[in-house]
Amino acid sequence: MANTSGNIDGSPHQPTNGINSKFPSPPKKPSSKRPPGSRSKWSQCSTPEKFCWLAAIPFRTLLCLVNIFCFVFAYFGFMLPVLWARKLWPRFYWGYEGKLYMWLQAFVAYWGYTADYDVYEYGDDIRKYAAKGRVLVIVNHQSSADVNILFTVLQTKGVATRKTIWLMDVMFRWTPFGIIGQMHGDYFIRQGKASREKELINLKKHLRKVFWDRDRRWVILFPEGGFYYKRKEDSQKYGRKHGFPHLEWCTLPRIGAIKAILEEVGPRGDDSDSGVDNGRMRKVRSGIQLLKDAVGEIREKKHIKETRPPITHILDVTIAYPNGHPLSILTLCFGTREQC
Template sequence: MAPHLHTARKLFWILMNSLLRFTFMFVNNCVAIPSYCLYLLVLQPLRVVDAPTFWYIEGVMFRWLLAMVASWGWCAGYTVTEWGDDVRPMSEDEAMVIVNHQSTGDVCTLMMCLQDKGTVVRKMMWLMDHVFKYTNFGVVSLIHGDFFIRQGKAHREKQLVYLKDHLDKYYYSRDRKWIVLFPEGGFLRKRRETSQSFAKKKDLPYLTHVTLPRLGATEIILKTLGPQQENGILGTEGNPPGQSIKAKGLQWVIDMTIAYPNARPMDIQTWIFGYRDPTVTHVHYRTYPIKDVPVESEALTDWLYQRFVEKEKLLAHFYKTGAFPPPDGQKELASRNMTLDNVWLLIVQTFAFASGYMWYSVLTHIYCWFF
């Protein structure tokens, strides 16, 4: 009887905790997202007079919104441990970030682990599946200037044209620095079988923990945002992290590999309801100067495939040992725990709820004046 009672109590606590978390996050979205939109609506005259200042303010609020999402996981004990290269010195450089894609939780993980990377979050541009446009965060991403891409052969060519136009129109005009994409083009569980079948047919690497990446968006980004080409290589010697350059253009490719304990990806439902025990997600960084990245289609395809072969090895080692392998010549790879400032998160949430109350009062008064 006692074990059953204990199980019932535990289940009751999980259900109550999930209900409370969902209620809080629902209200959180209801006050924060409309407030973000209304602030930017009121600031439209500033956009005409001083666009850089307008997009600076928008970027700050965008970062706060992502910090809110990060706080949902942080409060549930979902944290991030980082491995590999330190990317913080590159926060002011232009970079293309390629990430493996396992679940909806990958986006939440990025929202958390990039919070302490200087101005990255407010100056970043996301490439994500078009279905995210219809989520609660879709309107925010549309305003911020993220790009929603449709998958499938029927849309591929048009989407690449749209992507190039989008980059030309928004990337530099809004002072974007990092552009984040998932080259696999879908979740691991959905694409693995197709990828493995394609690999067998084309005599390509057979991958289990990642899938073969798609070239299209990566190639468009490199050709549109990369420096002038020299002999098929993006022509820049690369500047030290953080050093400004006169010519605009990508300076780095940052290869991020996300690993979940026991290969159990974190999804958005877990992030919201918090029913999984506290979990540490592991993120590995490796950086490449843009001069080392080819842009010719065949060479770039080989280079990109090699990055995902490396991801496969990293993940296989992690799932076997619980740690990422060290570089050649080193015995072990040091890790660092990513942390968020609880006081800062509290300030952000307080501002969100205060803004929601303010806008509710303003709109109520306006309604009363007219009706």
Template sequence: MASLLDQAGKLGWILLRALLRFFFMFLNNCFAIPSYCLFLILLQPLRIMDSRAFWHIEGVMFRWLLAMVSSWGWIAGYTVTEWGDDVRPISEEEAMVIVNHQSTGDVCTLMMCLQDKGTVVRKMMWLMDHVFKYTNFGLVSLIHGDFFIRQGKAHRDKQLVYLKRHLDQFYHSRERKWIVLFPEGGFLRKRRETSQAFAKKNELPHLEHVTLPRLGATQVILKTLGVQQENGTLGAAGDGPANITAATQTGASKSRQGLQWVVDVTIGYPKARPMDIQTWIFGYRPPTVTHVHYRTYPIKDVPVETEALTEWLYQRFVEKEELLAHFYKTGAFPPRKGQAEAVSRPMTLDPVWLCAIQTWAFASGYLWYSLLQHAYCWLF
């Protein structure tokens, strides 16, 4: 009887905590997201006079909102350990980030682990499924200039045209530096069977922990944002004579170098149990460490033509398969070439800063509520 009462008490506490977390996050969204939108409406004259200053301010507030989401997981004990290359030294250079995709928690994990990477979060552009547009955070992403892509063969060709147009219009004009995409085009559990059948039919590697990536968006990004040399390879502006540059195509500053890196990110969850957004919201899973592995490639080493790029991209996901197989077997990612053993780095967030972000969210929300209430009373 005592055991049953203890279990009922624990279950009751878990449910109560989940409800309290949900209520807090609901209020968080109700205060922070409208405040973000209203501040940007107020700053529209600045956008006309000095668009660079406007998008700088917008980027700072965007980073705060992502930190707010990160804090939900941080408070529940969901942390990140990093492996592989240290990407902080290249955080101020332009990069394309390719990530394996297992669940909605992948986005939350990236929101958290990129917080301490310089100006990356406020200067990044996300490529995500169009369904995300209709979530509570969709309006923020729409204003920030992220791209929502529709999946499926029926939409593929048009979406790539829209993507190129979007990059030409928003990437350089809004001072973006990193662009994040999930080349698999969907969650692992949804695409694995189809990917394995395609691999078997075309004599490609059999993958269990990732799926074969799709080429389209990756190639559009490389061709649009990279600097193409006369020999057809990519390189930073100044590496040699170039016949096409992203900067001149978009009217951006000539000082921009174009894409300089590809950052290959592999996310691993303990026991291959992905963290989803519901877990971040309700916090019903015990404290969990998500492991993130980085590998960087200079853009000059990345081919841009279809056949070579397809082979290069497939090889990256074969490597991800090997990394994850090792991780699920040992609990750690393997060492890099030249290392005797792998070295991990715990990613930390400043709790004082997180508290300040939350205070700003609620204070600004209350400010706007008071102002709008007074305006309504004055008008009516």
């Protein structure tokens, strides 16, 4: 016989709480356990796995440090023999340098891969913009692991991977990546009200000098100007004071650098007219001039310097971490977070 629970009249039994069922049950305390993806690896390991993990930490950390510093020396070791080409054959020089720069990004991106942290991309297919377009990439900024995430994503973006300009804080200028970035043509911006106008002028000069001469495709920056958790309160205070929306999961962007980039290398109103004029000039070129142009294309992309193709698209990238708990450089080096 089935054993069922109910009242005498057949209605389902109502659970009681204490003496009188009219009183509501007390609210449940929020769980102190973190959801999957944001827990420490230590909390999820068995005892033998913990010993193995502790033993591997020094070797993993040493591997990451040796990895990056050895690559810096290798980078300069490979660049010194071709320094002659910087003036004589710029196209070859910057193509060669771009390959090394791309491999540096792959070395750093490998930190997350070896710690079992996977990166997934969602959204529009941007491969066509990576192949030919010139793009301004704006990214939210939560932690020091954001750069590693972008390095990982860029590995599948073809030629754009080695033809980028990064805008970074001046504090990174003399880090291993910053030293190589200076040779590559990245820009290190100094923040603060005192130097704001001067920095924007210098940024425009830098873009004028580098963007077309080195055939750069993507300009990457973090418009929030700092880590989210550091700027959140100041951003909300500024928003209340000036009537901007209350933002909980991002901060108000600083548009000074974006405006300077678009003013210098963004769309121009006279593109159609210049295209007609260039077409007329091509018709009257002599054979000797065509030969000079062909040599100029081999030596350097002369048509890029002459036509100065502008940025045509803005790519908005949002980096999200499991349950809102960002990784960090230390997490990547030590592998302290569980697989996510």
